[in-house]
Amino acid sequence: MFMAKLRSLTNKNVCKDTGPDDVSLTITHCGICYADVAWAKNIPRNTIYPVHEIIGIVKEVGSNVCRFKVGDHVRVGPYVNSCKTCEHCKIREEVHCDAETTHTFNSVDEDGTITRGGYSSYIVIQEGYVIKILNNYLLISAAQLLCAGI
Numbered sequence: 267m268f269m270a271k272l273r274s275l276t277n278k279n280v281c282k283d284t285g286p287d288d289v290s291l292t293i294t295h296c297g298i299c300y301a302d303v304a305w306a307k308n309i310p311r312n313t314i315y316p317v318h319e320i321i322g323i324v325k326e327v328g329s330n331v332c333r334f335k336v337g338d339h340v341r342v343g344p345y346v347n348s349c350k351t352c353e354h355c356k357i358r359e360e361v362h363c364d365a366e367t368t369h370t371f372n373s374v375d376e377d378g379t380i381t382r383g384g385y386s387s388y389i390v391i392q393e394g395y396v397i398k399i400l401n402n403y404l405l406i407s408a409a410q411l412l413c414a415g416i
Contacts, residue, residue, distance in 0.1 A: 282379040282390050286330040289396045291322035291340055296384025297409035318344040318370040320384045321399070321409045331393045339399040341408060346370050346381055346391045358394075384409075 284290040297319030320342040324334050334340065347368035348360040360367050368375050371383025382389070399408050 282375060282377050284326050284328055284390050286328040287392050288328045288390050289324055289331055289334050289340070289393055290326040290388060290390045291320075291342075291396070292325050292388050293320055293322045293384060293386055294405050295321040295409045297321075297411075318342075318383060319409045320370060320389060321405050322389070323405075325388065328393070333393060334396060334398065337401075339401050339403065339405060339408075340396050341399050342370060342389065342391055342396055344370050346373075346389075346395050347375055 282288075299319060322340060322342070324336050324338040324340055327334050327336065345360050345367045348355045348363045349365035350356075352364035354360065354362040354364060367373075369381060370389075371381050373381045375381055399405070
């Protein structure tokens with residue numbers, strides 16, 4: 267079912283436009299964890315775009331975004347969206363979402379765009395799924411820390 271939905275969306279935008287609650291970032295680095303190796307080998311099946319440990323620099327922010335500014339160093343974990351209404355999402359435990367979370371890669375976001383993971387050159391994400399990294403921290407050193415939840 268996922269692959270059929272994915273194929274039907276192949277003519278959609280590669281990346282969604284930056285909305286009022288979104289942060290657009292240029293991806294500078296990405297880490298690879300054990301799960302990415304499994305996904306790259308297509309062990310879970312239907313994997314097209316692996317890698318979820320994303321590091322980048324903010325290039326644009328939506329009009330409602332207040333926690334980030336252009337030039338900030340940021341990171342993105344395994345999720346870029348969720349239902350936001352279930353008991354788990356309300357307490358920021360999207361990993362247990364009752365509906366369905368949108369993964370950083372290999373998922374279809376609410377606007378129909380396909381998430382393409384850390385091998386992309388840029389990504390647009392809702393502000394709540396972006397975390398700031400200190401600007402003096404070396405970006406190349408940050409990506410490998412993400413899968414461990416740091």
